[in-house]
Amino acid sequence: MTLKQALNRTREIFVANNIADARLESELLLRHTLNISQTQLYIDINQELSPEQEKAFWHLVKRRLNGEPTVYITGHREFYGLDFYVDPNVLIPRPESELLVEKALKLAQHQPGVTIAEIGTGCGAIAISLALNLPQAKIYATDISAPALKVARANCQKHGVLNRVRLLLGDMLDSLPQPVDLIVANLPYVKESELLAQFPVSSEPRLALNGGPDGLERIRQLCRQLNGKLRPEGYLLLEIGQGQETAVTTFLSNLLPSAEIEVTPDLSGIDRVVSLHLT
Ligand SMILES: C[S@@+](CC[C@H](N)C(=O)[O-])C[C@H]1O[C@@H](n2cnc3c(N)ncnc32)[C@H](O)[C@@H]1O
Incomplete structure (x- = not known):
């Protein structure tokens, strides 16, 4: 599965589960899994995920579907242009x-x-x-x-x-x-x-x-x-x-x-x- 396919699939699942900002949340979880910037995500968009990466990503998606906020999963929140650790x-x-x-x-x-x-x-x-x-x-x-x-x-x-x-x-x-x-x-x-x-x-x-x-x-x-x-x-x-x-x-x-x-x-x-x- 490519990064793009993973994003599209997750967005559909999030929309079906009434999760707002489905596209953004999918991206944040995928970037967190791969530890990459937004720019890198778009550069690599047609690359294949390794089986380990796929497994790790779907695990995060499942946590999100169980009600955990994406921000707590990634541990990052932007405020006043700065990145803060949150739990x-x-x-x-x-x-x-x-x-x-x-x-x-x-x-x-x-x-x-x-x-x-x-x-x-x-x-x-x-x-x-x-x-x-x-x-x-x-x-x-x-x-x-x-x-x-x-x-x-x-x-x-x-x-x-x-x-x-x-x-x-x-x-x-x-x-x-x-x-x-x-x-x-x-x-x-x-x-x-x-x-x-x-x-x-x-x-x-x-x-x-x-x-x-x-x-x-x-x-x-x-x-x-x-x-x-x-x-x-x-x-x-x-x-x-x-x-x-x-x-x-x-x-x-x-x-x-x-x-x-x-x-x-x-x-x-x-x-x-x-x-x-x-x-
Ligand atoms: C609405 S949160 C705000 C957190 C942060 N300042 C922000 O804006 O994201 C309120 C904070 O007040 C703290 N708090 C609640 N009762 C308090 C009290 N009696 N004295 C001091 N802090 C209190 C809570 O632990 C919590 O961290």
């Missing part, structure tokens, strides 16, 4: 979270010694993207999950920022050793009752998704701890889920009446980031 201990970073990075960079780029904390870092994608784009910033990245922090550590090492991103195990802001200028967080915000409906076959950690009865429990928990952890004039950037903007901004303006609050939509037009500026 089932961490949420798979979503493209819409790149907005948090963009907003944070805009706020921090003219403050050389800025201190930033990313809360709930997961695989570290946000904190590491910030560290690489803000060479003089001091960055903390926290998570309550020790296995997630292990993944973040591996990614810090991979991107050469282990000495710049301080990884802290702890609940929300508890482990932060000093007040910071900017807090960035993509906390779990899915309603508990919607978890199964939204993620029926997900192997992502529930700890990374479950936002409690109304989805906002973790966000409220973080905001209630801001006092003494966010410097005067500091900023908070929170990723939120679709339809949560009014509840979050109302909560924040009651908690911190003098703060400036703004909501920014993502590329799909969904209100995605709530920014708060202490004044």
Whole structure:
């Protein structure tokens, strides 16, 4: 069987099994099996697979059909133009979270010694993207999950920022050793009752998704701890889920009446980031 035939066959199987992006997923699995780039895949497209390669490839296809996300099978996810290692201990970073990075960079780029904390870092994608784009910033990245922090550590090492991103195990802001200028967080915000409906076959950690009865429990928990952890004039950037903007901004303006609050939509037009500026 040639690479092309393997791809076509897999795409048909994925389509028949309602797997979105069937073509892309087939390519990622084949490239992972053969350990080749996309360009090499197209150069070799009419080459024959060896029996061992075929066996290894169909094994991965079977894992995908059993519900394992391709990203966990390959161990790679691109975020903000960078390659991150991911496994089932961490949420798979979503493209819409790149907005948090963009907003944070805009706020921090003219403050050389800025201190930033990313809360709930997961695989570290946000904190590491910030560290690489803000060479003089001091960055903390926290998570309550020790296995997630292990993944973040591996990614810090991979991107050469282990000495710049301080990884802290702890609940929300508890482990932060000093007040910071900017807090960035993509906390779990899915309603508990919607978890199964939204993620029926997900192997992502529930700890990374479950936002409690109304989805906002973790966000409220973080905001209630801001006092003494966010410097005067500091900023908070929170990723939120679709339809949560009014509840979050109302909560924040009651908690911190003098703060400036703004909501920014993502590329799909969904209100995605709530920014708060202490004044
Ligand atoms: C939605 S995931 C975001 C992961 C990563 N920042 C990203 O955007 O891909 C939320 C993360 O928050 C962590 N988390 C959940 N509860 C927490 C808490 N009380 N304190 C700190 N981190 C928490 C989870 O372990 C998970 O890694």
